[in-house]
Amino acid sequence: MSEPGSDFLHKALFGFYALFIFSSAFSIALSQTSLGLALLLFIIVLIKDRYRPFVKELRWFYIFVGLYIVWLAVTSAMAERPLASMKGTKEEWLFFIVPIGIYLFQLEKYRRWLITAFAAGVALVALYGLAQNITGTHWFKSDTLNLTADGTVRVSGNFSHPLTFGNYFATAGLFFVGYVVSKLRLPRGWRRWLITIAPVPALTAVMFTYSRGATAAAVAGLLALGVVFKRKYFIYVAAVIVIIVIVVFSLPAFHERYTKNLLQDFNTEREEGRVFIWSKSLHIVADHPLFGVGQGGFSRAYKTYLREDIPRWRVYPHAHNDFLQIAAISGIPGLILFGGIWAAALGLFWKAYRSERVSEEDRRLALAAILGSVVFLVSSLSECTFGDEEVRQMLMFIWAAGLSVTYKYGRQKMTPVDNTP
Secondary structure, eight states: OOOOOSSHHHHHHHEEEHHHHHHTOOOHHHHHHHHHHHHHHHHHHHHTOOOOOOOOOHHHHHHHHHHHHHHHHHHHHHHHHHHHHGGGGGGGGGGGGGHHHHHHHSSHHHHHHHHHHHHHHHHHHHHHHHHHHOOOOOOSSSSSOOOOOTOOEEEEEEEHHHHHHHHHHHHHHHHHHHHSSSSSSSOSTTHHHHHHHHHHHHHHHHHTOOOHHHHHHHHHHHHHHHHHHHTTHHHHHHHHHHHHHHHHHSSSHHHHHIIIIHHHHTTTTOOOSSSHHHHHHHHHHHTTTTTOOOOOOHHHHHHTSSSTTTTTGSSOSOOOOOHHHHHHHHHHHHHHHHHHHHHHHHHHHHHHHHHTTSOOOHHHHHHHHHHHHHHHHHHHSSOOGGOOOOHHHHHHHHHHHHEEEHHHHSSSSOOOOOOOO
């Protein structure tokens, strides 16, 4: 089994994959076009180099992914509109991001440039988002920016909604926090400064989306950092959380969304509140426990549990919770398999981080994957983040980074790594 080589095929594969993760911060079209080309080249590499992506150390992760996709196909076939439901499963191709990334992360110089490309995209678009908040101008789109009740701009970057922006940049921001706090020194020069600084504008921009879920998820990521390092970063983590609390309770725009609006979400009679939506989603699961209602069938099923004169904008297309959404569209078996994917990924990241065999450079990747995954997971408790392609494809890159450590250290015979900076 060979490492990524230096010929044109491997360089092109790396180039398209790097373009994918860089552009994922601002363009779904460019990122997925680049990803599609990278996948085509990766298939050629599989054949040419006889590369084996499915090794035993990652078997449970891939087993759960495979069974999950198969079960989605089965439940789509059983749905009220099977063809439309099957079409809705097309997003599952994003799982291919993981084996491609694992392959490229085996080479040190590719790894560092992929992290750099990711940091560059995150930093640039986060700064653009902050400029949106200050100027109230969307430079690259004619769309009107989202506003709070008092007219304050909610940062959305180049995404269509502040929630997408918030979940993406909260996850990316904590990934880089995990990458930076390692004991190992970062690469020298401009790349070191870029990777170190990237989480600052990212997490700052998250706050100015005024998204409660994304901000809470970022705080959860910081708490996870405190748990992992125990006392080492306790003061820093506590200081950041205190600053967030002070901002929330001192600025009117924050105070409105984080207090009054948050309480409204827990009103069981309020049709746009999270608790109301979750309760109706549980009814769907209870009535369709085995096969669910299929991809794309949630809104039709949800409507049957509402009053007859409900406005159409109150008939939501998802459950505002990934786990409830998966249970509703694919039944309890789909929920178990989805949970298995998460358990396998997080378990492998944690095992790699705790292993004595792992170098500090690789341990850094495992920690970054843990923190990024925790943020995404927390955000998915109040939104269907896994169903949001812009954020999900970035999560698959983060998983590739973390799982590449397991792949590397699980092999029987290690191939020397090119340490070219």
